Amino acid sequence: MKILGILAILFLFVQCHENTDRTYVLENKTSYDIKVESFENKKLAESYLLKPNAVFSYYYTSYGSAQAYKALAGDSIIVTFDNKKRLIFTNQFVPATRNIMNNVSYVAESNVLYMFTFTEEDYNNAVSF
Numbered sequence: 398m399k400i401l402g403i404l405a406i407l408f409l410f411v412q413c414h415e416n417t418d419r420t421y422v423l424e425n426k427t428s429y430d431i432k433v434e435s436f437e438n439k440k441l442a443e444s445y446l447l448k449p450n451a452v453f454s455y456y457y458t459s460y461g462s463a464q465a466y467k468a469l470a471g472d473s474i475i476v477t478f479d480n481k482k483r484l485i486f487t488n489q490f491v492p493a494t495r496n497i498m499n500n501v502s503y504v505a506e507s508n509v510l511y512m513f514t515f516t517e518e519d520y521n522n523a524v525s526f
Contacts, residue, residue: 422454429478435471482523
């Protein structure tokens with residue numbers, strides 16, 4: 398009987414967490430080629446190239462709350478502009494700081510569509526290397 402009770406609680410717990418489907422869109426509104434590299438435990442997980450005025454979108458399903466850093470498949474992101482300047486982002490959020498890994502930095506076009514736009518200001522804030 399005790400096992401049935403535990404199974405019932407587990408079943409209810411699983412049923413309470415709904416999937417969150419979301420599309421994240423990265424838009425390049427700069428005049429530079431942008432490379433977005435996602436790293437997990439210091440190893441390259443994924444890489445995207447965005448030409449000027451290009452858009453890249455990716456679909457993500459989360460069991461519970463959807464977060465950009467989970468969708469981007471990593472714990473850090475390096476954004477490189479024309480192989481000259483870069484921005485580094487981590488999933489350790491600093492309040493009031495623009496961060497590609499934080500949902501707050503995206504414009505929610507709807508409950509399922511989140512947009513992040515790279516601007517000339519991002520390029521100006523990037524560090525030369």
